Amino acid sequence: MSDELTSELTAELHELAATGETPPSLSGAEIRGRAVRRRRHRRTAAAVVGASAAAALALVLALNLGGGDTDRHPSPAASPTGTPTTPATPDASVDLFRRVVTVAGRELPLSSGSPLTPTRAGRMTVTAKVSMKLVPAEELRFEGYDMKLPWFIELRASDGKTNYIAGLTYDEKAPGYYNTTSGWIGLRESDAEWLYGQLKEGSVVDIEGTAPTPTPVSTPTATSPTDTAAEGAGTPTARRS
Structure with missing residues (x-):
């Protein structure tokens, strides 16, 4: 008898003893068969759980890689960071x-x-x-x-x-x-x-910029009577008859 079957039989006997129930009138072969069936059930359950987990993981990967239903739920568009401005370089x-x-x-x-x-x-x-x-x-x-x-x-x-x-x-x-x-x-x-x-x-x-200030136009200064007399000092005058 393998160590695993021996451990299962011992656990069942302890369970029966703890509950105070009378051990069933089963032969050693029947008890071993019962233990083998329980072990198979446990292995089958573990295999089913593992297969379910693998299928779920494959589904998640397929959705992520293939896009899934992202077309129905698109990510929100990025909001603009500023207002439009006129071109930096003028025409x-x-x-x-x-x-x-x-x-x-x-x-x-x-x-x-x-x-x-x-x-x-x-x-x-x-x-x-x-x-x-x-x-x-x-x-x-x-x-x-x-x-x-x-x-x-x-x-x-x-x-x-x-x-x-x-x-x-x-x-x-x-x-x-x-x-x-x-x-x-x-x-x-x-x-x-x-x-x-x-x-x-x-x-x-x-x-x-700003328009340049126009240059003032110079105006001639007034001539004094003294200057006029001086200017005519060399001019000959008409002689009296």
């Missing part, structure tokens, strides 16, 4: 001090606002384009008549204020040399037409 830059507009590597001379009506600096966006715009006289600070400005490009700042770029047809000598507008940006007509084709609605324009 055009306006330098009020140098009196130039820089676009695509080209510099166009400009005339900005006069000292009484300075051009506002800041970032602006192109909101509209018109090949010819009738601008009221009060907006141009002219008296008596409106004026048509060609290649009109409207600009708008983030606070809603507007400005514009257009051809300065009434004074084409001003761009690059002096400021004569009411605050808008004037270009030579040919340059305004080229810029009109470069910028689109939504283009970003940076206006930087």
Whole structure:
């Protein structure tokens, strides 16, 4: 008899003795057979439990590797980390001090606002384009008549204020040399037409700096009577008859 069967028989006998029951009238062979059947039952139960655990593990692995029902339960999308901003590099830059507009590597001379009506600096966006715009006289600070400005490009700042770029047809000598507008940006007509084709609605324009202070024009000083007499000291005078 093996040690395992002996241990099982001993355990059963002790159990019967502890409960005070009378040992069953079984032969040694029947007792051994009963012990063998119990051992088989235990092995079968252990095998079933092991198979169930293996099947569960295989199912988990299949779900993880194959995606399972992740299509029905997608992971939440990452939330945005910030608000959209305008491009760091503008499509055009306006330098009020140098009196130039820089676009695509080209510099166009400009005339900005006069000292009484300075051009506002800041970032602006192109909101509209018109090949010819009738601008009221009060907006141009002219008296008596409106004026048509060609290649009109409207600009708008983030606070809603507007400005514009257009051809300065009434004074084409001003761009690059002096400021004569009411605050808008004037270009030579040919340059305004080229810029009109470069910028689109939504283009970003940076206006930087301030216009240079105009140099005061010197005025001649008044001549005193004494100086006038001195200047005529060498001039011959008419002789009396």
